[in-house]
Amino acid sequence: MTEILIIDDEREVGNFLFHLLSSKGHNVTLAYSGRDFNRLLKDKRYEFAMIDVKLPDADGLTLLKQLKSQLPSCKAIVMTGYSTVKTAIEAIKNGANDYIEKPFDNIDELEALIDQLLENNHTAAQHEMHQKAQNLNFIVGKSAKMNHLLTLAYKIAKKNVNVLIEGETGTGKEVLAQYIHQTSQRATSPFIGINCGALSDSLLESELFGHEKGAFTGAIRDHKGIFERASKGTLFLDEIGEASLSIQVKLLRVLETGEYMRLGDELTRRTNTRILAASHMNLLEAVKEKRFREDLLYRLDVVKLTIPPLRERIEDIPLFLDHLCNKYQTTLSFSDEAISLMKQYDWPGNIRELVNIVKRAITLAEGETKVITPDYFPERLLLSTNDLVKKPKPNVEEKEFGNHIQSFEANLTRWKHQILSLWQNQHDVKLDDVLLMVKELETEIGKAFVQKTLQDTLGNRKEAAKRLNISQRKLRYLLNEKGQAPSK
Structure with missing residues (x-):
């Protein structure tokens, strides 16, 4: 009972x-x-x-x-x-x-x-939820944010409500939209996606609502729009924030009434399409800037799902690598050094960028090695904006010791490849510039050892200097604290 x-x-x-x-x-x-x-x-x-x-x-x-x-x-x-x-x-x-x-x-x-x-039936639902994701190559991984997102998407998929998906470029918004469709009661009906920023106003209007023969120059036959083809199914409006205000008005009418007209036709048609919209921009900010209609945002944003960027789910990178190696049917694997370096990168292009880098590395390494090292990575990853040479780490008081130490191994890798790049590829390099770089690296390495020792001594500088066999003045110098009084 x-x-x-x-x-x-x-x-x-x-x-x-x-x-x-x-x-x-x-x-x-x-x-x-x-x-x-x-x-x-x-x-x-x-x-x-x-x-x-x-x-x-x-x-x-x-x-x-x-x-x-x-x-x-x-x-x-x-x-x-x-x-x-x-x-x-x-x-x-x-x-x-x-x-x-x-x-x-x-x-x-x-x-x-x-x-x-x-x-x-919680266990059965959990199995179905993850099985659907796996079938779509939707990598959820260990990230708490992604698992919460999947659970919420699964629950609302069966509801006939519009969903707004937000996230940076390359995070996988269309894959999430396909997951919602496949988990919904509309799964047997069409799923059609369109990028609102990739077409001109006239083409986008024609693609969305259709047109009659002769509606405009080049309209040589009747054309069914997506609202007609995806009726009873799902329409994915990617980059909805790029749609013009005139298109937004027409979209609003469909969302409010379910009615639309083809271009060049006076017949009112009805659609039962579910709308999933996505944008990399903050639509609320776009509303404030008068670039997006507030009433349309209200209609679209019944449920908002936000996909976290890759840099917030770094722990899932090994899973992505395994998945991509299986997808490209290769026996190659990534070295610990390569994975460590990838975990330090900021991934501005998110999963899309990761896929491109992995595909490139596999292509270059195939037939040469069994393990992919950082040698097969593009220069932007090796010399990213996180490079200590280009952007020195903050002073020890400005950031936790642990963050410096976690990145030290990857930074050593970047330094090595930067110098090797100069050695192998630049014929007009000046030796003084290289030696100056080495001097800067020497300072950064000294700082890293000081920070590690300060962590071990719980911030006790006197004890840290003693362990390193340097003076407290030298310790302050390595931390870029020249001229400051010694701490007691």
């Missing part, structure tokens, strides 16, 4: 759920307010709860947070009206297993959802 708590101020709804769940043998308790909730939560340990978002004396999201705080294993469904779907999505972000819209139009669907949660 499952202990269930129903919280809804509409007594008809509460009574319906009470009889539905009681008839299945569950022990059901009804609550009509936040006050009831607080009292009842002290009495029992509930295993399942259904919470209305709007109560006369409480906010359903607040009650959900309180429930998950006191009973983390308690499963929960939030109940919401059509006008508060965005709030329901926030509930999922805060730990709700799902949400349902009131009034309950499909009782069978409601029953199936409750039964699925009560039968503890």
Whole structure:
């Protein structure tokens, strides 16, 4: 017997759920307010709860947070009206297993959802969630941010709501859009993507809405637009922020009414397309700058999913490397030195840049070696903006010791390749310039050893100088603190 708590101020709804769940043998308790909730939560340990978002004396999201705080294993469904779907999505972000819209139009669907949660099909859902991602080569990895993103995407995929995907260029926004489509109930219908920044206004309008023969010069036949071809399916509008204001107006009309017209036609057509939009820019900022319509953003941003950049999920780089080696059917592997260097790089081009670098390295190394070393990396990675020669590390007080030490191995690799590059490729190099570079590297290496010793001595400079067999004055010099009084 499952202990269930129903919280809804509409007594008809509460009574319906009470009889539905009681008839299945569950022990059901009804609550009509936040006050009831607080009292009842002290009495029992509930295993399942259904919470209305709007109560006369409480906010359903607040009650959900309180429930998950006191009973983390308690499963929960939030109940919401059509006008508060965005709030329901926030509930999922805060730990709700799902949400349902009131009034309950499909009782069978409601029953199936409750039964699925009560039968503890969590493991099956987790398997399906990750299997779908694997089938699409969507690498989730160990990153907590990515795993949370996948869970949220999986939960909202089955809901007929528009989704806005934000993230830097190259993070995999289209792959996430395909995942949402494949996990949705529209999976058997078309998924069509279009880059709004890659076409002129006239071409984009024609591609979106279609045109009639003779609508413009070159329109030699009727053309179905994406809204027509993807009806009942999913339309992915990539780089929506690049669409002109005139296109935005027409998109808004489709989102509001589901209606559109082909170019050169007066017939109003209807579409049931789900919209997934993506942008590398901050659309809220674009609204402030009058480059994007606020009403269109409101329509698109029912759910917002933000993909973290690669530099925030560095721990997943080895997984990407394994995946790409399998994809390109190579027996090559990457050396520890190469992986360490890749973990230090900033990856401005994100996963797209990683794929290109790996593909290049495999192509160059094939037939020459079994292990890919940094010798097969492009110069921009070896001499990135993180290079200590080009951009010296901050003083020890400005950054934690540990960050310096973690990057030291990769920096040594970059220094080596920089000097080798001068040795092998530049015939007019000046020896004085090379020696000056070596002198700068010598200083940076000395600083690194000082920082490591300071970490070991918990910041005790006197002890650090003693261990290194140098004076405190020399220690300050290596830390670029010339002229400062010695620390006691």
